[in-house]
Amino acid sequence: MSTNTSLNHAMKQAAWEFKLNVRNGEQILLLVVIPVIVYFALTRTSFIGGASWDAHSALSVAVTIATLAAGFTSLAIATAFERRSGTLLYMGTTPVTRLELVLGKSFSTFLLAMVSSFALCVVALITGWQPTSKTVLFVGVLLVGTLSVSGYAFLMAGTMRAEAVLALANGIFVVVLMFGGVIFQYNGIGATIASLFPPRALLILSDWALGGTSAFDSPVWISAIVLIAWGLLGNFLASKFFKWR
Amino acid sequence: MSSTPAHDSSSSAAVEALKINLDYGAGHGIFDISFAIGSGVTVLAGNNGAGKTTLMETLQGLRNPQSGSAQILGLDTFRHRAQLAVQTGSVLQGVTPYPTAKPREFLAYLSKLYPTGREANELMNTFQIPDRKSIKTLSGGEVQRLNCAAALVGSPKVVFLDEPTAGLDPGGRADLYGVLREQALQGVVMLITTHLTEDIDQLADRALVLNHGHLTADISKKSLASTDALTFDCRTNLPTEQLLSALPLESTARETVKGHYLITSPSHIGSEVIATVEAWCAQNGTQPQNLSVGAETLSSLVLAELNRDSSQVS
Known part of the structure; x- marks a missing residue:
């Protein structure tokens, strides 16, 4: 199988998965509606931090949530139910190889994160956010951010029952929102520890790329390394333990 | 007549099993399975738990045998999976792929993956599949017809159908027999598992009988002519x-x-x-x-x- 054919299959699979995902109302809720609500909650109220947030910082938080929702929660649940229905096994009988299937899913997830982030950027532009020259790098941040957690989504989906994945992936998502250093910020050692995990590392990188003014105590390059390291570990574990049936 | 399973290694077989063993313990699995299928429709018959699905999936490279090997069109199933995937079609037992997709778009997507993919509309008509909002809203029989259509979407040379008539009413079975016979006449080699004697008599040129994971008989329809x-x-x-x-x-x-x-x-x-x-x-x-x-x-x-x-x- 040539690289061209493989790439062709992976892209077709990505387009197919993307088409199915964007039709799903729950996905839209998770990837667009919730992050937009968070964005407005941060910029229009003083519930969190005692004052309303500026558009840059709120946008960074919202896109981080959207990326985690696409790259982890949504991917884990969808893959787990596809495994249960036998879809993954079935695709093993088609010309799409397992690697192409995983690449297709990963790329589709990245596209979902792009679309939801684009929608958030449009909302933020209307409400006062101003992009900078660094904003083009945000595409790269999204890619690294998606891959940093997608391996763990595959790991859960490929080793646990679909119902357990549904509960756990949503549970982890809520815990990350509450305690991951994304919405509620830490200081000192708490912030340092949180920065070693994908949610806050992604927030730091997003904030940098979107031109935010938040002062994080962890350098951007460390956050990039943190995301890449978690991504490599997650995808390695998934490749070792993922079961197709 | 019934005979001990024979294996003709010299033939240019479409499907060939070579001493396949996959032992799950406690007597479950498939043991020392060897046979070769050259052409026509072969039924794999056996009681529940005899190992039919295990054998079908092993032949397609979806399960790894502990020993032995499988070949399709002369190529090793495991080493040449990608090459074989474009020449084979499959119905897996109890599987409903992409339940949220529309039937027509599912077939259209699959068609794009094969160099000689058939038109989704043609298959929808041939198998009388209603174009509903999603596959999960189809009846059991309609899903089964869709699965059969999906197995043939790539114009395959070899088809593996695991219980293709399960859930079909008599009319649906008769229609499917017609379609499958037509495919067989065009040279498509089929291996089918079934519980229904009607399937065997209507479709099969040959029957392989599995009993507790062992291939115990290889019966050809030709041998029945004078009996x-x-x-x-x-x-x-x-x-x-x-x-x-x-x-x-x-x-x-x-x-x-x-x-x-x-x-x-x-x-x-x-x-x-x-x-x-x-x-x-x-x-x-x-x-x-x-x-x-x-x-x-x-x-x-x-x-x-x-x-x-x-x-x-x-």
Whole structure:
């Protein structure tokens, strides 16, 4: 199988998965509606931090949530139910190889994160956010951010029952929102520890790329390394333990 | 007639199993399976848990055998999966791929993956699949027809169909038989698992019988041409050896399912044989019911094999 054919299959699979995902109302809720609500909650109220947030910082938080929702929660649940229905096994009988299937899913997830982030950027532009020259790098941040957690989504989906994945992936998502250093910020050692995990590392990188003014105590390059390291570990574990049936 | 499974390694087989073993423990799995299929429709028959699905999936490279190998169109199933995927089609048992997709778009997507993909509309019409909002809203029979359509979407040379008629009503089965026979006439080689005797008689050129993971018989339809069969019902567990000794040479006599007996003979079965059967029944204090004489069917031989005592399987 040539690289061209493989790439062709992976892209077709990505387009197919993307088409199915964007039709799903729950996905839209998770990837667009919730992050937009968070964005407005941060910029229009003083519930969190005692004052309303500026558009840059709120946008960074919202896109981080959207990326985690696409790259982890949504991917884990969808893959787990596809495994249960036998879809993954079935695709093993088609010309799409397992690697192409995983690449297709990963790329589709990245596209979902792009679309939801684009929608958030449009909302933020209307409400006062101003992009900078660094904003083009945000595409790269999204890619690294998606891959940093997608391996763990595959790991859960490929080793646990679909119902357990549904509960756990949503549970982890809520815990990350509450305690991951994304919405509620830490200081000192708490912030340092949180920065070693994908949610806050992604927030730091997003904030940098979107031109935010938040002062994080962890350098951007460390956050990039943190995301890449978690991504490599997650995808390695998934490749070792993922079961197709 | 029934025979010990044979393996012709010199043939240019479409599907070939070479001493496949996959032992799940406690007697479950498939053991030392070897056969070769050159053309036509072959049915893989066996009781529940006999290992049919395991064998089908192993042949397609979806399960790894502990030993042995499988080849399709002369290529090793595991080493050449990508090459073989474009030349094979498959229905997996109990699988409904992409339940949230629309049936037509699912077939259209699959079609794009094959170099010789067939039109989704053509398959929707051939298999009479309604274009609903999603696959999960189709009935069981409609899903099964969609799965069969999906198996043929890539214009395959070899097709593996695991229980393709499950959930189909008699009309749906008849339609599917027509489509599959047409494919077979065009040279598509098929391996089908089924529980239905109707499937065997309507579709199969050959039957492979699996019993507790062992291939116990390889029966060709050609071998039935000159054989007459007498079937009847009476009390179970009668001594068939006693009857056999009174029948013409090369006849067979066995209880295929409880209380249902099958007599086969290379010569014509006439009133003499019927009288012999009636006398044998009377000798055992019973009377034969539903006596029927006709050409021997593939399914009757398969049933006879399936009813053999599992203790005969080593």
